[in-house]
Amino acid sequence: MDELSKWMEDIKRNLLSTNADKKIINFYETDKPYGCFSNFSKHQITLQNKEWPTTEHYFQAQKFVGTIHEDEIRLASTPMDAARLGRDRNKPLRKDWEECKVSIMREALLAKIEQHPNVKSILLSTGDCVIFEHTINDSFWGDGGNGQGENRLGSLLMNIRDSMEDYEPEFLLPQWIVFPDIHPFSIGWRMGIGEEYLSYLWEWRKKQTPEALKEYDDYFTLPDAWVEANQIREKMRNKTDEE
Numbered sequence: 001m002d003e004l005s006k007w008m009e010d011i012k013r014n015l016l017s018t019n020a021d022k023k024i025i026n027f028y029e030t031d032k033p034y035g036c037f038s039n040f041s042k043h044q045i046t047l048q049n050k051e052w053p054t055t056e057h058y059f060q061a062q063k064f065v066g067t068i069h070e071d072e073i074r075l076a077s078t079p080m081d082a083a084r085l086g087r088d089r090n091k092p093l094r095k096d097w098e099e100c101k102v103s104i105m106r107e108a109l110l111a112k113i114e115q116h117p118n119v120k121s122i123l124l125s126t127g128d129c130v131i132f133e134h135t136i137n138d139s140f141w142g143d144g145g146n147g148q149g150e151n152r153l154g155s156l157l158m159n160i161r162d163s164m165e166d167y168e169p170e171f172l173l174p175q176w177i178v179f180p181d182i183h184p185f186s187i188g189w190r191m192g193i194g195e196e197y198l199s200y201l202w203e204w205r206k207k208q209t210p211e212a213l214k215e216y217d218d219y220f221t222l223p224d225a226w227v228e229a230n231q232i233r234e235k236m237r238n239k240t241d242e243e
């Protein structure tokens with residue numbers, strides 16, 4: 001690599017490593033961005049020659065493997081029902097549950113990711129972001145809502161992501177997070193570091209699937225100043241078209 005190319009690579013590396021602490025994806029509700037990471041998301045999996053409506057159904061049923069409760073949970077109408085049945089302590093919980101529950105969760109997540117290419121592409125698109133199941137309802141699988149939880153579900157997702165063959169750690173935050181002081185109408189987006197960043201962001205976006213970009217755009221919502229600027233731009237464009 002020649003001197004100039006090396007210098008440009010260094011600039012790019014420095015630019016993309018800023019704001020690393022903001023590379024965070026919180027998920028929980030299935031109807032919110034990155035909700036496909038939740039075990040309650042409606043992604044059917046096939047495991048052990050059986051179909052499971054969600055990873056939650058599979059996970060909860062494995063607490064009673066080999067008993068009538070396993071199929072009872074598999075056939076539950078919703079993941080919430082499956083969780084309720086699985087948490088019923090009147091049922092005979094398998095003796096080794098504490099030792100095997102994390103590997104069973106991993107098995108279920110792997111099946112979901114391998115059997116649903118859209119979930120796989122969304123997971124891969126998170127690059128080197130830290131993924132949290134963000135909820136006060138769970139301090140083992142989730143982050144406890146205050147970051148003090150163990151976040152085992154988020155960690156498993158990251159572990160699977162990072163070991164995938166086509167994994168690329170690159171993840172670019174939206175421009176308004178990286179350069180909050182550059183106004184949407186500023187010349188700063190058409191020259192210098194702002195323009196440079198937009199070109200990297202554009203290249204990165206081109207590598208993502210439409211499903212992954214939808215999650216990204218829904219998660220990183222435009223700040224008011226950018227919404228207003230886009231509306232003004234749109235008005236100006238329409239006016240020019242009319243003339």
Ligand SMILES: Nc1nc(O)c(N)c(N[C@@H]2O[C@H](COP(=O)(O)O)[C@@H](O)[C@H]2O)n1
Binds near residue numbers: 056083138
């Ligand atoms: N929706 C919901 N409500 C709760 O109260 C929860 N703890 C969770 N977390 C999810 O529950 C599953 C594990 O349940 P167990 O408590 O180990 O039976 C797992 O899918 C967590 O992500 N979700």
